[in-house]
Amino acid sequence: MKKIYFILATLVILISGMSYMYFSTLNKAGVQADLSLELVSKNAGFIFSFQNDKSVRNILSGQALLNNLVGEEKVVALQGLQAALQHKEMAPLFEGQDVYLGIYPSEQKRLDFMVAVQLSPEANEKLLNESLKRSGLALKPYATYQQVQLSANQTYYVLIQQRVVLIASASSVIDKLIASPKDNSEADFISFIQKSDRLGKNSLANLYINFKQLGSLMRSITPYFNRAELALLNKQHAYARLTYNFSKEKVFFSGETKVLNSDSYFSLFANLKPEKIELDKVLPANTASYTLFAFGDYKTFHTGLQKWFATKKEDKNVQGKIKAINEKYRLNLDEVFLRYTSSQAITVQLQNKQKLAAIKLNSGEKVEQLLLDLSEDYDGEIRELTEPDLLYYYFGEPFKSFKKPYYLIINNYIIFAAYPSSLLDFRNSYQNNNLLVLDKTYGQVYKQLPLSANILFYLNNRKAQNIIINTIYPEYYNQFRSENGLKAFDSFVYQLSGDQGTFQSNVLFSLPPATTATLRVEADSLLVR
Structure with a gap:
């Protein structure tokens, strides 16, 4: 019996020693x-x-x-x-x-x-x-x-x-x-990377993005990183972990993006449920890029927006400006926007560099009536807001550049632009069914992605080529113009879907389909995708 105990004790000591050596090696x-x-x-x-x-x-x-x-x-x-x-x-x-x-x-x-x-x-x-x-x-x-x-x-x-x-x-x-x-x-x-690595050890390859360093990186590429849409990406305390998905027909990454700074506009969407993308169906065919924000219930989003203003110490100023406008025009702006805003908003840049913004409404007719005293007529349909920064007060950072825009209401959509000529072009495209969603290349892109999201960046490389070339340093021209470079890709999409404080993310660089013919259909038969 003692011999058996001695053998068992020896085995325990040997196993413990081997385990220690093994895990020490792993730890090293x-x-x-x-x-x-x-x-x-x-x-x-x-x-x-x-x-x-x-x-x-x-x-x-x-x-x-x-x-x-x-x-x-x-x-x-x-x-x-x-x-x-x-x-x-x-x-x-x-x-x-x-x-x-x-x-x-x-x-x-x-x-x-x-x-x-x-x-x-x-x-x-x-x-x-x-x-x-x-x-x-x-x-x-x-x-x-x-x-x-x-x-x-x-x-x-x-x-x-x-x-x-x-x-x-x-x-x-x-x-x-x-x-x-x-x-x-x-x-x-x-x-963040180490935690992600433990969750995705079997992936072929991973891409990690440190948005805190993105400003320095982008300033090596363009002198305009602090302007307009690009400014949204500057000074973000956010990380992304994206897993590379094998394909010879596209470059596709999927994973997680986490925003850590509370004053980030993107943080407003991290706890929201993804919404089916719909607002893109009114965009003209010459759309070069857009950023879409789907907030679902606007009242919930508006509550978060007030907290966002507070983190930026702008809440009292914004509330004071809204109160002054209400008293001046005997309006209740909260009644207009909280009651009649639907679920999505978007900023757009066209191929000719013109910029638009659009908001999906619950009732275009009601909003049209309520904004009459707050605007001046241009041509019977197009009007100009007489007070500045309303879009910023009710929709936040991406709409700050639309100070006193002209606007046009079509069905349940309100479209904004800095110049009435942009809205005349938009109206012409819409009425003639010359729309982005009817472009076969655009339809192919979204066959490869979920139809729901909260934030969506889209860029058409072909239509945005001149804008890109005028934005970047000459040292990068060849990279964007070469068939062996980025010119090979038709579109770029970064899709973010809220998931309990973080974002499920998809990044896609898509190739153009074999044929790029534009499909023509009747306006009343438009399908989102």
């Missing part, structure tokens, strides 16, 4: 993976991650559309780096490890990148240097780190920290990293 690997992520996340607006596994690499290398997103110049650079890391002398050093690719802004109006990957358990820094030499490459001292020359046109900068190898396309990326070694400002972003 986890710490290294966390360090890779921590280092690459500093100053990065976008992070793309995947496992350095041959099967994964083979799948991703066959995704030609990803190359269109990255651009020809960056593709060449990444292919050169990939070839070096997959050399027979180098490949075993990184096999099976998580790879993080960060995208960073540059003062030279370009985007730089840095790869972070840890050495495999059997490898070390000495073995890395020996493998580089055997593969025909060599690390050379540069500042306080090193550089490696892959070709006459490809120089990379290398920093090795605690078995994590960082390879950057520009020395400035590593310089900024070294300059703030104890910077912990991205701790929340890292925690």
